[in-house]
Amino acid sequence: MSGQPVLMDQDGGGDDFLAAALLLTMDHVETIGIVVTPGDCYIEPAVSVTRKLLDLMDRPDIPVAKSTVRGLNPFPGAWRSLSFAVDHLPVLNDSDTIRTPLVPESGQAFMARVLREAPEPVTVLETGPLTTVAAALEIAPDIEGKIKEIVWMGGALNVPGNVAEPGHDGSAEWNVYWDPFAARRIWETSIPIVLCPLDITNRVPVTTELVRQLGRQRRYPLSDFAAHCYAMVVKESYFFWDVLTAAYVGRPDLFTLREWETVIVTEGPGQGRTRVEPGGRKIMAMDQVDIEAFYAYILEQWAR
Ligand code: RIB
Ligand code: CA
Secondary structure (H helix, E strand, C coil), rough: CCCEEEEEEECHHHHHHHHHHHHHHCEEEEEEEEEEEECCCCCCHHHHHHHHHHHHHCCCCCEEEEECCCCCCCCCHHHHHHHHHHCHHHCCCCCCCCCCCCCCCHHHHHHHHHHHHHHCCCEEEEECCCCCHHHHHCCHHHHHHHHEEEECCCCCCCCEEEEEECCCCCCHHHHHEEEEEEEEHHHHHCCCEEEEHHHHHHEEECCCCHHHHHHCCCCHHEEEEEEHHHHHHCCCEEEEEHHHHHHHCHHHHHHHEEEEEEECCCCCCCCEEEECCCEEEEEEEEEEECCCHHHHHHHHCCCC
């Protein structure tokens, strides 16, 4: 392989597409596929956006697969609807046809197969719930040894969560809450986990200034795409959740990590919480990031 193999699984949020758009700019990375999990999206437009984005980046050779898993706690409809709007952005719609194919097998079967066939361990970049990874492990338990590490946007360790649902205590982050049992399943493996929790993403907001800077360089298709995606959400509290997670794959030197022992809460009002608990599963979490260098990095990477 020509670079570090990375398999991405994303759940179709605006920032998921942009995380993919960042990953594909990384010279040292060989993206071996993109799976779309039906989490923070409606699946048809989310798959469509992913394929059109690969067309835009002239990478129709990268397979896209549609996961058929289901979560316990659906994302809010208003968040999921963004996938329809993004699918209609002008920069993605110069052509009536999509070159990048959708593989015929399910996303979880595709994941199991490509990991099994990979000649070396693969980094899994996960920007949605862990359900598809758990389903792939169910299909092919032997792939555990083929995953070098999972870099996951998920969890809230020492800050409140972002779930505001009736009966919930607010301690969970959405990617865990969508399917806490899948997260617990991954916690039971020995796969190294690098977490990008709300603790760090809360410090990296999508700012008006950054969106305007992207807009000013919209002669570049990726900046045009990013500026439009962010323009639709900048009025909300929106953070670089998935894009920050992807940036770790490209520029780990911008981050410091810290080890924590954690458990996944699967029941009760704290369902989906990632609780710090001595004796729990060891994970590494992104702890500090050079925020200005991160902003400069994405502006540079998307100037194409
Ligand atoms: O909690 C933020 C996460 O939920 C992000 O990955 C966003 O895209 C949604 O999936
Ligand atoms: Ca996501």
